[in-house]
Amino acid sequence: MYSNSNHSDQGQVLLSLARTAIADALQIDTTDTGAFDTTAEWLVEPGATFITLTQQQRLRGCIGSLQACQPLFENVRSNAIAAAFYDNRFLPVTTCEFASIIVEVSLLSELHPLSFYSEKDALSQLRPGIDGVMLSFGAHHSTFLPQVWEDLPQPREFLAQLKLKAGIDADFWDDTICLSRYTVQKWRETDFIEERSNG
Secondary structure: OOOHHHHHHHHHHHHHHHHHHHHHHOOOOOHHHOOOOOOOHHHHOEOOEEEEEEEOOEEEEEEEOOOOOOEHHHHHHHHHHHHHHOOOOOOOOOHHHHHHOEEEEEEEOOOEEOOOOOHHHHHHHOOOOOOEEEEEEOOEEEEEOHHHHHOOOOHHHHHHHHHHHHOOOOOOOOOOOEEEEEOEEEEEHHHHHHHHHHO
């Protein structure tokens, strides 16, 4: 769906869409960033994204979608606004903070359910650094993006923390637990700053 040939260009567009959505909500003028053709074919195709905001290398908000249920450009905008203002772990982003926020966009692949017969078997199938993982158990749901492997490099600890995030005990296991994995294409504003400084 999204070709590697213009991977970087697409990333810059998605990052700008996310930042502009936050700026518009804060009533900050971003006319100097340029306009985007949101009718481009790849932007109107269904897409699922997570928008991650950091400030001084600390998480400042993260909201996303696991299923591609709306056009990609709309999904980026709505998740950017949600990450900035509606992540209940944080106070809403303020106008004063806007310039210091770093935006990251993760574009998700389709979910692929895992088939396993035990927790040990499930752990053996996880690919550290590659897989995002979604856990479902009754009314309990959680997900970790592949980036979380940087902080939790061991599959057992990764899954334990994923269970805790879902509101169940880290040592709990039940045969009805469902796990799905996905991969992401990701772009971070600082990556493009570094590219320009090294160019």
